[in-house]
Amino acid sequence: MGEILFLAHRIPFPPDRGDKIRSHNVLKALARLAPVHVGCFADDAADHGCEAELAALSASHLLLARTKSLPVAGLESLATGRPLSLTAFHDRRMANWVEQVLRARPIDTIFVFSGQVAQYVPQSFRGRLIVDLVDVDSAKFEAYGAAGRGFRSWMERREGRLLRAEEARIARRADVTLLVSKAEAALFAARLGDSACAVEPMGNGLDSALFDPAKAVPEPRMAAIDGPRLIFTGQMDYAPNVAAVERAIARILPLVRRRLPAASLHVVGRNPPASLMAHHGHGGVHIWGRVEDIRPWIAAADMALVPLEIARGVQNKVLEAMAMGLPTVLSPGAATGIEAEDGRDFLVAESDAALAEAVIALAGDSARAQAMGHNAREWIGAHASWGAALADLPRLIALKSESMSDAA
Template sequence: MRILITLPYLPWPITSGGKARQFHLIRELASRGHKLTLLVQSKTEADAATEAALGPLVERLVVLPRRSLRHPRTLWHAAVSPLPLLTTVNGFAPELTRRFVSLLDEGGWDVVQIEHSYGFEPFETELARRAQPFVLTEHNVESELGAATYGKWPAALRLLARYDQARARRWERHVLSRAEAIVAVTESDARTLTAIGGRPAHVVPNGVDTRAFADVWPNVHSRHVLFLGNYEYAPNIDAVEWALTHIWPRVWQRMPEAHFTVCGHGLPAGWRSRFPDPRVHFHGYVARLADVQSASAAFLAPLRFGGGSKLKVLEAMAAGLPLVSTREGLSGLGASDGVHAQVGDTADALADALVRTLSDPAAARAMGESARAHVREHFDWSQAATRLEAVYARLSPAGAMPVVRPCPA
């Protein structure tokens, strides 16, 4: 198949779960002989390393710069547009629209895939004019994700937050109703997106490169606990701050020798001064994840919101790293409490689970290996790619969809 994929970010380097999903699915599709073109609007340039990683996988990589958040056009549309803030940041991009039109003019596309409803605006008019069927992939239910973060906004901005949430719900409904096929990451998200869009959403779960983690052996005696995340994503910031404010003080009362290592892209600069305890280690982006996994006794996933399924959690499970998590952290993964992870949803419950896990290395090792086997059986990227191909096979030929009127901007 000839597949045109639009992305609001480069999938390399892999600094977030969304990027990991995109890179691995692109690699799987390329290995099966599909001809891929990526049209990307990115806040970062495609450097030599990015070209080297993506170049062998795609026929064409077209990268256009995304204007800055302070650009007058962005600020204007954020203030007056009926579209939500994230959509205005990624939308109203004339050069991106022109390149999209040029690619569609070539013809012969078997699949056009739009990644994220918030990235849809530059393509909407042309898709409608041509009655071009497209696949829309949502990694989260964006309107619910936004709602979960609004409580952290300053009180003076709460009215704006509620207004933006209303805009997000309206835009989400509009985009979902126009896609011929909707792809969700979990069954729960699929049910919600189906209700919003009025047509069934297909589940293509996140996966993990199980071979890459096959030789990782956590140090279950180390009493070092790991968390990994992209801190441009609000749920990860909430997870770390909740852990350090409420969970770890309870752990240290009973196990003062335990340590917490926090890794990932976009680490907030203020955390080191806010959380100066020498048992907390901030490392930022880690190029070789296996190194910090091998040095850790457990992975803590104190996620309270976010939707989708969590790539960081899948990777911990694939590495056999004993897992302590909220139910939200395990969403979409089919993991069982006491078998694949220790589960709790309060600070007390998570602290208890963490102390139990660190206190019994043999039981922790067995639980980690059970999780590794579960992921190997159900969440390899090859299985996700097969499900995505099944969605592609259901698409109607171009011209079969009715022309729809774009949402007013």
């Protein structure tokens, strides 16, 4: 049995945001199959603080600080004609380390997590290449570009076009390309238009024992605010999350508060921009920012509201709310890839008015809300474990292994 080289655009620790949760669990699963050498990047000091955990899980590793600013990466992208997403993560030290590992170790599989780091796979590598794109990033940037205006819109449309070509290159080079859901895999395959490329879904999972409402004490500051309390969680410097919260603040919450004046919206997640912070304390809006543990905040909420308009892949924020037994109102995009039953396990609505009505209906029917939360947690336990999500990894990397049904 050979060894595995795992490349990621972010260190898979701590597993406290969507991409890190997925990469963390994939890395743990791979480490049970063979020795894994990990090359990845750190965004900040907190990431560097997790290097000991990375070292304990890997046979060897390289963790590089990502110091290239967005303006510098943008200028480099314009000068080279490459996607900004690639230039932002281009570092010769990583390329040198990859070459060194391939020379020194019996690597027969490279697992690439996220398209930004596929650039480090040498053309000379003849082993198995698995690429987990997670989402169709090119489609996301195309949507940004279509919704925006001016120079930023031009850059986003350019990024979408260049990434689409890069995604096609990656898929033709890889033995298999993974996407986070059947819908995302179908979209990628249709855009690729090349039946010779192997494209498969590999879903997200969730540790329902960790996200157990019986073990979470509601956050007292949030619980002290009169209800109904709506919550939105996520990385708050991520454009689709910002747009969803802006929609909730400007268009959905006011409709809810006409009927339920005490209703409040609680936004929990790191790096909220100034445009969102300006709403804190006004009109029932509370922007809490980064927290150490999201579970007490979910436990303090009465329901989750996830009105994403641009959504790619499976939303961990939805899985977490469902696992915590929280009734969840969400847009069709936010429900993509989660094959739960609308009306039973969560409520899906598209327009602002329909989303507001769904919130009002659940707030006024505690028995229905409680039953929906119970059903949601039951669905997570039956359908969304990491063991089930990653059960195909041994087949994908062509290594024999014992069952991974006990994957965390």
